Amino acid sequence: MWTDASGPVLLSVQVAVISTIFVAASGILAGRLMARASFKGKTLLETILMLPLVLPPTVVGFLLIVAFGVNSPAGRLIEGVTGSPLIFTVWAAVIAAGVVSFPLMYQAAKLGFQMVDREIEDASKVDGAGGMQTFMHITLPLAVPSLITGVVLSFTRALGEFGASLMFAGNIPGQTQTAATAIYVAMDSGDMNLAWLLTGVLVLLSFTLLFFVQMLKRP
Template sequence: MLQNEFLSPIVLSLKVASISVTIVFILGIMIGKIFARKQFKGKTLIETILLLPIVLPPTVIGFLLIFIFGTNSPLGLFIERLIAQPIIFTFTAAVIASTIVAFPLMYQTVKIGFQAVDIGIEEAARIDGAGELKVFLHITLPLSIKSIIAGLVLSFARSLGEFGATFMFAGNIPGKTQTAPTAIYIAMESGNMNLAWLLVATMVIISFFFILITTVTQK
């Protein structure tokens, strides 16, 4: 019983974090590339909105997700009709919540990495006949690899540790939406300190490992 109560939240957290970090990696690279150098009307406002999850309380994010995707919203009703069930209190809801809170870390780290690339090197490649895609793939990305790795690790760790928004939007259904942070909270509330300590120790070890990777790759 203890094994299921321990392994299930850890495995679920790793699955949610893995899917979330894949999404934020793709979106972070794409949006980070656009915002790194281009100037356009409304850029500051859009970027502020993208970075809001860093400073917003997780409960606020959870509330907004329920408002946007809940069964009383047009989008929520559309999704419910499309997949024959509400999106709230599902595995997908946990992924959405984790993705939203993790995205700003990936975006901001990658954008700074792109901005640090010497424009002269990119221009030299263009003069030699390289198209924008080749310049990006063979010049910009390789020169930004440290920032990309840091963004991946930080966003993965943030997704892994997400609690508030996930708890509100995805709930705490064992084996379905109960991640390690929510399992720790429930274990403490129910007085199951052995399980709580086991989950806490595991999360500390995993988080330490990922932060260590970030530190090593930046040297």
């Protein structure tokens, strides 16, 4: 039975790891810029960045198909460069997972940077440190607990992504079938043992990661 479950589980972990790397980088950058920025249209931009968190996953999947499908300019460009369409591939699953998990990383990063005392940053600059030095040696280390929380939440969200991934990446066994979609197929076919096994693995992974975050928050 584990043979049937190992493929989807390993693919889910792979997709979650890759998407979390991109999400962490973009979320930290966006969170840093938006934490202190003040400009016209900021509220609108933040609403757009947070929108995937509240949209139904099927809506996200539909929009990704419209944006990157074979009939879209971006989709045709990607197919022309790579020789194959993006849709129904592992990279489609990575993009879907990244889009739905990005708001969690962004919000955690933004809050983390907002909690950094500006007087400490100013003192560093007074002592002669440049902007990048202050960020790398003062701001970033102080925001690390929030950033770790964002990374873990984004990873667990990506690990269990279902709706958007199903629509955009499909459910091809051995290629794009993740643990979440495999659970759906197992339930639909009446294979409750496999469904329970996959569910238990995802619950265990998510619980372990969230428990780790809670332990980090302890004084």
